[in-house]
Amino acid sequence: MISTRLAPSLRSSVAVQSQSFLYRSQRPLSSHRFLSSLVVAEHDHKSLTGGTLATLTAAFALKGEAVDVLVLGKDVQSVAAQAQKVNGVKRVFVSSSPHYEQFVADLLTPSIVQLQNQEKYTHILAPASNFGKNLFPRVAALLDVSAISDIVQVVDGSQFKRPIYAGNAIATVKSLDPIKVITVRGTSFDKAPVSNGSAEIVNLQPASGLDELSGKITWVSKEVTKSERPELTSANIVVSGGRALKSAENFKIIYDLADQLKAAVGASRAAVDAGYCSNDLQVGQTGKIVAPQLYFAIGISGAIQHLAGMKDSKVIVAINKAEDAPIFQVADYGLVGDLFNVVPELKEKLASKKA
Amino acid sequence: MSLKVLVTCKRVVDYAVKVRVKPDKSGVVTENVKMSMNPFDENAVEEAVKLREGGIAKEVVAFSLGPKGNQDTLRTALAMGADRAIHVETDVQNVQPLAVAKCLKKIVETEKPDVVILGKQAIDDDSAQTGQILSALLGWPQITFLSALELKKDSNKVKGVREIDGGLETLEASLPVVLTCDLRLNVPRYATLPNIMKAKKKPIDVKTPADLGVDVDPKLQVLSVEEPPSRQAGKKVENVDQLIAELQKIGAI
Numbered sequence: 386m387i388s389t390r391l392a393p394s395l396r397s398s399v400a401v402q403s404q405s406f407l408y409r410s411q412r413p414l415s416s417h418r419f420l421s422s423l424v425v426a427e428h429d430h431k432s433l434t435g436g437t438l439a440t441l442t443a444a445f446a447l448k449g450e451a452v453d454v455l456v457l458g459k460d461v462q463s464v465a466a467q468a469q470k471v472n473g474v475k476r477v478f479v480s481s482s483p484h485y486e487q488f489v490a491d492l493l494t495p496s497i498v499q500l501q502n503q504e505k506y507t508h509i510l511a512p513a514s515n516f517g518k519n520l521f522p523r524v525a526a527l528l529d530v531s532a533i534s535d536i537v538q539v540v541d542g543s544q545f546k547r548p549i550y551a552g553n554a555i556a557t558v559k560s561l562d563p564i565k566v567i568t569v570r571g572t573s574f575d576k577a578p579v580s581n582g583s584a585e586i587v588n589l590q591p592a593s594g595l596d597e598l599s600g601k602i603t604w605v606s607k608e609v610t611k612s613e614r615p616e617l618t619s620a621n622i623v624v625s626g627g628r629a630l631k632s633a634e635n636f637k638i639i640y641d642l643a644d645q646l647k648a649a650v651g652a653s654r655a656a657v658d659a660g661y662c663s664n665d666l667q668v669g670q671t672g673k674i675v676a677p678q679l680y681f682a683i684g685i686s687g688a689i690q691h692l693a694g695m696k697d698s699k700v701i702v703a704i705n706k707a708e709d710a711p712i713f714q715v716a717d718y719g720l721v722g723d724l725f726n727v728v729p730e731l732k733e734k735l736a737s738k739k740a
Numbered sequence: 741m742s743l744k745v746l747v748t749c750k751r752v753v754d755y756a757v758k759v760r761v762k763p764d765k766s767g768v769v770t771e772n773v774k775m776s777m778n779p780f781d782e783n784a785v786e787e788a789v790k791l792r793e794g795g796i797a798k799e800v801v802a803f804s805l806g807p808k809g810n811q812d813t814l815r816t817a818l819a820m821g822a823d824r825a826i827h828v829e830t831d832v833q834n835v836q837p838l839a840v841a842k843c844l845k846k847i848v849e850t851e852k853p854d855v856v857i858l859g860k861q862a863i864d865d866d867s868a869q870t871g872q873i874l875s876a877l878l879g880w881p882q883i884t885f886l887s888a889l890e891l892k893k894d895s896n897k898v899k900g901v902r903e904i905d906g907g908l909e910t911l912e913a914s915l916p917v918v919l920t921c922d923l924r925l926n927v928p929r930y931a932t933l934p935n936i937m938k939a940k941k942k943p944i945d946v947k948t949p950a951d952l953g954v955d956v957d958p959k960l961q962v963l964s965v966e967e968p969p970s971r972q973a974g975k976k977v978e979n980v981d982q983l984i985a986e987l988q989k990i991g992a993i
Binding site for chain 2: 606
């Protein structure tokens with residue numbers, strides 16, 4: 386497969402390389418394009434997400450000359466202040482506008498492209514969260530390059546590893562584009578520490594034309610689950626329920642066990658589709674990717690698509706009535722039993738051990 | 741008013757197949773493996789056909805890019821209710837979403853649809869990009885990861901509920917628009933035998949990327965494909981006490 390494509394690809398890769406070589410030698414020394422990265426921050430107007438901190442680690446792994454951060458939002462001072470303290474960040478660009486408040490991809494894109502045209506980064510990165518997946522292909526399109534989705538490893542400045550086929554295979558890909566636009570899987574990189582960095586803060590004007598653009602695409606409303614529980618993608622322990630819970634009322638036993646363990650709550654697609662819980666709990670190939678220290682899969686059969694979202698968990702515990710459920714093939718500890726008996730018993734015994 | 745809807749579909753390894761990496765690490769095994777329409781694209785085709793059945797759209801055109809086998813996928817789209825299809829035929833492997841979007845852009849310029857609907861993600865490369873790229877190239881608004889869609893007759897606006905990390909959000913976009921859908925948008929119909937027979941007579945227009953002036957050679961090359969790190973088989977515990985003991989032993993709780 387690869388050999389039949391080699392000749393034309395070699396030609397085009399040589400063409401790109403010679404183009405960039407000419408580009409470098411003709412330009413004055415001060416504007417040589419060293420490897421430099423921009424991380425577009427995902428945040429909630431209070432702090433950076435864990436995924437953004439993991440993306441910063443991926444950016445540092447590129448071993449370039451500089452890593453800058455771009456924070457777009459409405460009132461983002463505290464986010465910028467946090468980004469400033471990440472050791473290794475050179476500049477934090479901040480741009481505020483009411484149009485950025487709800488992170489509508491169409492409205493964020495122009496600012497990123499504008500900054501890219503000004504600073505000429507070789508790499509632009511964002512977390513491979515819903516935010517990044519929605520936004521970054523637009524950025525890549527306007528820069529006329531192929532975006533690289535959901536990387537799990539940086540091999541070098543142009544080679545990366547990324548999961549395909551629901552994580553049943555890992556592809557090593559090489560980008561021939563002069564700018565790499567990348568989204569980063571948050572569970573594959575440690576979060577960059579926020580400590581004593583002292584990056585420069587640079588304020589930017591919002592991009593022009595946003596009033597007109599917001600006529601074409603308008604944010605109307607959102608329904609987000611407010612929860613005291615840990616956030617699913619960064620929790621140490623996750624308790625997930627599947628279709629075997631049979632109802633939204635029954636799902637309470639998942640919440641109860643999670644609260645006993647101070648864990649986050651997840652779910653299989655089947656449970657969400659059946660209406661037992663909200664969609665933001667979905668763990669899987671097209672839902673959230675999690676890799677906690679401990680993952681409980683309760684009443685979850687273990688379809689390929691669910692495994693894709695949790696098989697990098699350190700320890701997996703499966704509780705299922707069917708002893709041949711595929712989940713037992715990846716579980717470190719499997720308990721064949723009726724979850725309606727097992728889970729309350731587990732919760733009670735954990736509670737009494739604490740007492 | 742009567743909209744024209746362009747809907748895309750990709751031929752992928754069936755979602756239930758346990759994919760195996762080739763021993764030479766050049767890719768995954770696709771010989772003698774069941775191929776199907778990408779599940780998210782089934783939702784896209786279903787939504788497009790529902791729009792026509794609801795009198796909001798007058799024509800549904802299906803699109804697919806890939807080798808000759810993709811015509812099977814287009815026949816399925818036609819059997820589900822698409823009116824005609826466009827096949828951009830190429831044997832190039834690992835065509836990137838950017839190239840697909842560029843071909844789609846050329847088709848959009850000729851066909852002039854009001855709505856382009858795509859699946860949110862293909863389950864083979866898991867890129868989840870094509871819709872967003874097309875939207876940016878066309879300068880059209882995008883509503884992605886849709887779980888609900890509201891498009892009223894004689895309105896030039898569409899309201900979409902999309903899935904975001906924290907829950908759901910609602911956006912409103914003016915036409916023309918690019919939409920990508922999640923599995924929860926609808927329940928795709930099975931193609932009935934009479935419709936499969938009818939679909940054989942519906943036209944499939946075949947073009948090449950060269951006809952559209954698009955270079956589909958991947959700028960993102962796949963150098964090798966390997967197995968992911970494997971998990972060792974675990975053990976079964978008899979009861980809750982044993983489970984707690986094991987977890988405490990390893991310090992997990």
